[in-house]
Amino acid sequence: MPASSQPRSPVAIALVTALASFTIVLDTTIVNVALHSLAREFDAPLTTIQWVTSGYVLALASVIPAAPWAMARFGAKRVYLAAIALFVLGSALAGLAWDAPSLIAFRALQGLGGGLITPVGMSLVLRAAAAGGGRQGMLMSISGLSILVAPTLGPVFGGWLVDEVSWRWMFLVNVPVGALAVALAARVIPADSPTPGRRLDVPGLLLLSPGFAALIYGLTRANESAGGFASVDAWLPLAVGVGLVLGFLRRALTVSAPLLDLRLLRHRPLALGLLGLLPFVMGYFGSMLLTPMFFQRVRGDSVLESGLLTIQLGLAAGLTMQLAGRLVDRVAVRWIVLPGMLTAAAGLGWFALALGPGIAEWQVRLSLTVLGVGVGMTMMPSITAATRSVAAPDVPAAATLVNIGSQLASAVGSALMAVLLAGNLAGAEGDPAALADGFRRTYLWAVALILLAAVPAALLSRRPPARPDAGRAAVRSEEARGPASQIR
Incomplete structure (x- = not known):
């Protein structure tokens, strides 16, 4: 493992990652229940406003495969802090959006940060568990609390914000919480050194990230289109996504240093x-x-x-x-x-x-x-x-x-x-x-x-x-x- 200082408390690391993950999961569920309100606010068709969610998910999906390389190249702590900061920046801009296209663009920016928060946070917790003598189950349960609780609280909190406050606070509420997560992460997560000489598998990234995004896009269109999976808007991107992912699988199993080592399976x-x-x-x-x-x-x-x-x-x-x-x-x-x-x-x-x-x-x-x-x-x-x-x-x-x-x-x-x-x-x-x-x-x-x-x-x-x-x-x-x- 890269050299790192010992964490003062693995539990503190798990709590910090839970706070950051809670923010992104709560944000997703709040937005999902407010799409009709956003359509009315911007006088835009629901098919356009749906991209407030779809654009975020596609950006999130495209950046996840690069997480291992980014942690090796820049260090897990730096990547984690940068990811939260990018998510907070996207949230602030989304709260200030002036029309549907600007909101969709800022949501995509949020997704680029949010896509790295969960895998990097999970790696930090697993490393802390190894350094602290085990207790992976307890630490992962603390860190993962947001995945189960936030989707339940999101509709309640989101409904109240939309009905009683303003749609803008669906996004602006992430700013103080995210800033707190950055401050706490900077304090409790130990510094780690980048691993010199590790290069990004660019061909693998160009296969997996677009392939993953195409699959998500096709599934989203199947959900939105009247024809479901039979719609060309759904099956065509799904076919492209499957082809790209299969190409990645072939590469990952034949090259010595793939983007993701599938031999782990x-x-x-x-x-x-x-x-x-x-x-x-x-x-x-x-x-x-x-x-x-x-x-x-x-x-x-x-x-x-x-x-x-x-x-x-x-x-x-x-x-x-x-x-x-x-x-x-x-x-x-x-x-x-x-x-x-x-x-x-x-x-x-x-x-x-x-x-x-x-x-x-x-x-x-x-x-x-x-x-x-x-x-x-x-x-x-x-x-x-x-x-x-x-x-x-x-x-x-x-x-x-x-x-x-x-x-x-x-x-x-x-x-x-x-x-x-x-x-x-x-x-x-x-x-x-x-x-x-x-x-x-x-x-x-x-x-x-x-x-x-x-x-x-x-x-x-x-x-x-x-x-x-x-x-x-x-x-x-x-x-x-x-x-x-x-x-x-």
Whole structure:
């Protein structure tokens, strides 16, 4: 590993990364619920305003693959501080936007910073855990709290800002929070030295970043277009994206120093962790797209009311994740993740089967609480299992693989659920019972994806993790043998 000063507290690093991640996730969810308000504000069609979200996601997706090289070239701390600062700058400019095109451009600037915050932050937490004697599960649970809690608070906070304050504060609120995150990160994250001589794999970047962006764009268009995946606006970029990604895969497996070392997937815990995480993310985050739509279209709830109906989901997930994060440092990960996935499937299945125009509020709250408990047992423990035993030099690449996979799975899940819902609601407009039935059938696809994720989860290790002193010995052994691969 590059030379670095010892952190005063790994927990402090995890809390700082949680604050930065919370800002970007909350920002995304707030904007998603305010698109109709922005369309009215700028007197622009919704298809144009949709690019406030799409432009951000595309910029975010394009920069993630460069994270390992950037950390090696400039040092993880410098990259992290610069990424937060760029996100804050984009937020300030977005809050001052004067028309739809300027807002879309500033959101893209936000995405360039936001795309680096999560993978670099995850690498910093994993390094702090290794230097501090383990406790990866606990630290990852603290750092990842925002991923589960912010999407629940976003609709509530966003609805209040749009209705009572101003749309501009959806973005301006990031400025003081981001500035605080920069100040704290500068203080608690140890300095690290760049790795001399590591060059960027430019051909790999020119294949993977545009390919990843094209896939996200195609999935977004499938969500927006009346023809779904059959629309040329969807399948053409998807085909281009698949071709570019396949080209990257071929290059990554044949050159000695690829942008991302896919040979890491030979590492069984990383491969199994990703195989379980991806369908779970598709099912869970895809279903979260449906929930506010059900409350608003079938029950007639407002944005704020629909957010309040789901707030217990995020709270249950956040609390459970803290307990699961501590358990995963002591108990075999299979006995946490597998029951978590089955619990999540049970909670979401209960909610789906109870759907109807007059669904009782207690059923909504209790079923979503069960779902939250399952999600809290699954998300961060799965990521911890995937990255825990990766050799220290490979941590940035492993963290980036997890983030790329999660981003793509979330986009695929959202687009898939939107297309399925459109088909299931055909001809049901004006009939609350038929609308509820269409939502129910779509939710059951999300339940099936979560159950599919349980298959690789059942193959995870049954052995408890090694003691912290054994983990440090393994890291020293890896460092004595030299890097397992070169990330450039």
